[in-house]
Amino acid sequence: MTKNCNHNLCKSSALLAAEKICEQLGARFTQHRRRVFEIVWQSHKAMSAADIMIEMDNKQPPITYRALDFLKSAGLIHHITSLNAYIGCMHAKNPDHVGQLLICTKCNNVAELEPKEAVKELIEQAKQQGFSTQITHIEMLGTCNECE
C-alpha cells in the first residue's frame, strides 16, 4: 500500500473520504484545508509544517497550522511526534483508531498498521497500574522494504 500503490487512485479516494467525513462533522472542507490535505497526500512521505508551507500558495504560518490542527482533530492526518511532521491517515473512516506508524529513516516514507491486539495488551497493562488511557501513540523508526 505504501509504495506500490496507484497513488492517484490512493490520493483521490482519500480525498473523497475526507469530504465525506467533513460533511458528517458538519465542518467545511475549505480551500486551505483541502490544499494542505492534498500536499500531505502528495506522497506517503512525512511532511513537516515547513515542507507544507513551501508548497502553499499563501505562506502565512497561521493558515497552515490551522488547517493542520483541523485535519488532525478530524482524524484525517496523523502528527508524527518523533519527527514533528504529518502524514495522511490510511484509516480515516475508523474514527478513533490507533495507528502503528512505520517510519523509514532513509526514504522518509511512512506506512500505517492497525495493531489491535498489541494495543489491547498495552491498555490492559496500563490499567493494571491504575492508568486509564485516552490516547495511544505508537511510532517505529527503521528501514522499509526498499531501503534495506
Add this chain to the structure above:
Amino acid sequence: MTKNCNHNLCKSSALLAAEKICEQLGARFTQHRRRVFEIVWQSHKAMSAADIMIEMDNKQPPITYRALDFLKSAGLIHHITSLNAYIGCMHAKNPDHVGQLLICTKCNNVAELEPKEAVKELIEQAKQQGFSTQITHIEMLGTCNECE
C-alpha cells in the same frame, strides 16, 4: 513506583546507575550533565527543556540541549515526543529497552512499563511488511491512579 516511591532513595539510586553507565561508556558525567539529570529526576513529572533551563545555573540553551542529547543517547532519560519533554528512565541498566510511557495529562506524572510481549508483536507485524525496526516509541496519554 511513580508516586509512592521514597523519592530520595529513588533518585540517588538513579544517580548511581548513571555514574556507572557513563563510566562503562567511557563518557564523563560532567557538572552540566549531572545537574540536568538531577533536575529531570527531581520528580516523576515530565520536564520540558524550558522547565529545566529555569532551574539551571547557567541558562544558555546550548548547555542544556547538549546535556539532554547526551543523557538521551546514553539511555538515561526518555524524550516524550508527544509533550516535547523529558523524563528519567526507570530501566537505564537495560540499554536498549522500549519503554511504554504512561503520561497523566492532569498531574503530568509519567510512569514507565516494559511491554515485552506487545513490542514483540509490533515488531513482528512490522517485519511482515518488510519493515525492519530500530527504535520504538510507545506513549499513552490519560489519567493516573490518583487523578481519577
Add this chain to the structure above:
DNA sequence: AGTCTAGTGTTAAATTGTAACAGTTGCAAT
C-alpha cells in the same frame, strides 16, 4: 611536553509555533 578528543562558553540566528483582532463568508431563522 605534545597532541588528540571530548567537552565548554558564547554569540547569534534559524526554525517553529501562537496571540490577537479586525474582516469576511456561508448559512439559518425571522
Add this chain to the structure above:
DNA sequence: ATTGCAACTGTTACAATTTAACACTAGACT
C-alpha cells in the same frame, strides 16, 4: 431579503524552541 451568528480568513507581530558556528579548555595518552 434582511439580520444575526458561528465558522473561517488575513495579517501583523511576536514568543518559544532549537541549532550553527567557532574559538577555547580540560583531561587522557603517548
